[in-house]
Amino acid sequence: MNVIILGNAGAGKSTLARKLMAEQPAVRLSLDEVAFEGGTERRSLQDSLADVKGFIASHESWIIEGCYADIIELILPDCEELIFLNPGVEVCIAHCRVRPWEPEKFSSHHEQDENLENLIEWVRSYETRTDEYGLRRHRELYESFQGNKREFNTPSDYASV
Numbered sequence: 739m740n741v742i743i744l745g746n747a748g749a750g751k752s753t754l755a756r757k758l759m760a761e762q763p764a765v766r767l768s769l770d771e772v773a774f775e776g777g778t779e780r781r782s783l784q785d786s787l788a789d790v791k792g793f794i795a796s797h798e799s800w801i802i803e804g805c806y807a808d809i810i811e812l813i814l815p816d817c818e819e820l821i822f823l824n825p826g827v828e829v830c831i832a833h834c835r836v837r838p839w840e841p842e843k844f845s846s847h848h849e850q851d852e853n854l855e856n857l858i859e860w861v862r863s864y865e866t867r868t869d870e871y872g873l874r875r876h877r878e879l880y881e882s883f884q885g886n887k888r889e890f891n892t893p894s895d896y897a898s899v
Contacts, residue, residue: 743803745823748830769804
């Protein structure tokens with residue numbers, strides 16, 4: 739299994755990745771782990787891509803998930819399936835409000851909570867953004883991919899995957 743899961747923050751990418759991993763052995767890479775240089779500064783695309791390519795080369799079965807269209811576009815030829823989670827902005831916001839503490843991203847639950855309103859505003863702009871993280875760019879990637887692909891528009895659809 740070599741799967742890429744694409745979608746907005748809060749869409750359920752990590753949750754779906756864990757569900758798929760429970761059904762079939764695979765390792766998971768969140769692109770958040772390779773996209774940033776300590777904090778909010780984005781690493782160069784070349785450096786991020788080198789890390790992702792190294793991950794792919796060192797694992798036979800993997801799931802990569804994220805919202806970084808620039809990275810995903812360059813690794814699409816390596817995947818067997820592209821899954822696009824597109825449940826709508828309000829669902830993503832609701833998920834962000836109840837997500838558990840993510841120690842790989844924040845040093846404390848308090849720090850994560852302090853960032854919540856910024857995250858919600860970012861999620862809310864998904865449909866109008868024109869950058870690598872927006873719906874337009876995600877839709878372009880999904881439509882251009884010629885391999886196996888699925889789009890899910892409600893969490894109940896991908897809860898049964």
